[in-house]
Amino acid sequence: MTDLQSIVEEIARELEPRFGEGRVADYIPQLARVNPRQFGIAVTTVDGDMFLGGDAEVPFSIQSISKVFTLTIALGKHGESIWSRVGREPSGSAFNSIVQLERENGIPRNPFINAGAIAITDLVLAGHTPKEAIGEIVRFVRYLADEDGIVVDHEVAKSEAATGFRNHALANFMRSFGKLDHPVDHVLGVYFHQCALSMSCRQLAKAGLYLAGGGRNPTTGHRVVSHLRARRINALMLTCGHYDGSGEFAYRVGLPGKSGVGGGILAIAPGKASIAVWSPGLNDNGNSLLGSTALEMLAERTGWSIFGY
Ligand code: GLU
Numbered sequence: 024m025t026d027l028q029s030i031v032e033e034i035a036r037e038l039e040p041r042f043g044e045g046r047v048a049d050y051i052p053q054l055a056r057v058n059p060r061q062f063g064i065a066v067t068t069v070d071g072d073m074f075l076g077g078d079a080e081v082p083f084s085i086q087s088i089s090k091v092f093t094l095t096i097a098l099g100k101h102g103e104s105i106w107s108r109v110g111r112e113p114s115g116s117a118f119n120s121i122v123q124l125e126r127e128n129g130i131p132r133n134p135f136i137n138a139g140a141i142a143i144t145d146l147v148l149a150g151h152t153p154k155e156a157i158g159e160i161v162r163f164v165r166y167l168a169d170e171d172g173i174v175v176d177h178e179v180a181k182s183e184a185a186t187g188f189r190n191h192a193l194a195n196f197m198r199s200f201g202k203l204d205h206p207v208d209h210v211l212g213v214y215f216h217q218c219a220l221s222m223s224c225r226q227l228a229k230a231g232l233y234l235a236g237g238g239r240n241p242t243t244g245h246r247v248v249s250h251l252r253a254r255r256i257n258a259l260m261l262t263c264g265h266y267d268g269s270g271e272f273a274y275r276v277g278l279p280g281k282s283g284v285g286g287g288i289l290a291i292a293p294g295k296a297s298i299a300v301w302s303p304g305l306n307d308n309g310n311s312l313l314g315s316t317a318l319e320m321l322a323e324r325t326g327w328s329i330f331g332y
Contacts (some may be wrong), residue, residue, distance in 0.1 A: 045304020129200025
């Protein structure tokens with residue numbers, strides 16, 4: 024176990040000369056002004072041990088990583104019927120592409136591209152006001168991480184709303200196909216708040232632990248989802264979790280993962296550990312450049328991979 028601590032520290036140390044590489048997301052000021060030279064890593068094992076390196080305690084905007092948690096809520100609420108609203112195939116195009124959506128009659132390719140995540144948020148809204156749905160998402164993430172201090176950054180949510188023209192287009196488009204049940208403003212209001220959740224690597228790794236533990240968080244004992252459902256969420260993370268860089272991530276890292284434009288990545292080593300990395304600089308596919316590299320190093324040094332040993 025101390026081995027893991029030294030691996031995590033080594034990775035942070037070895038990457039230090041490269042801190043600041045990549046391009047920070049600049050579509051909203053709150054992300055554009057984040058110090059690009061930050062790097063954090065947290066590994067929490069199914070035995071309940073936690074290993075931290077770099078800026079693992081600094082909260083950042085989890086953005087699209089929230090899509091894993093809303094997918095879990097939607098599956099809990101509606102079961103497998105959600106798959107009539109959203110597909111399960113990698114998109115092979117940009118995370119916010121509208122072209123594919125038109126060709127496929129308003130059914131987004133998967134729950135992790137923007138259109139798909141917006142469709143999922145619409146399902147989370149069922150029976151709720153937007154405020155209640157946001158409350159449900161925040162409470163769920165706190166429950167997963169077993170931490171009450173996790174909050175939404177309202178400035179980020181406001182900026183997302185003010186600049187989210189393309190998300191408005193995607194949502195209106197789906198609504199025109201009759202594929203959203205709620206008013207576009209309500210759905211996007213919730214979507215922008217889930218993206219604006221602010222979490223540290225340590226909190227995020229803890230929140231993902233149920234996916235490493237066969238659906239059960241081994242440290243709290245909470246069964247969050249069934250074994251089968253955890254396996255399937257992991258499958259979607261592997262095939263669709265990194266936009267059109269998902270194949271590359273599977274090749275290099277070999278673990279299910281979900282990234283966000285804030286520079287975070289949640290990765291799962293099933294049966295072993297939940298891992299969160301963060302570094303704001305992104306690669307050409309919009310995934311954290313050093314975060315992906317750190318996960319590649321971790322997978323190599325621990326031997327963790329879903330494809331072999
Ligand atoms: N809030 C961002 C958007 O919807 C999330 C993008 C991301 O992390 O991929 O554009």
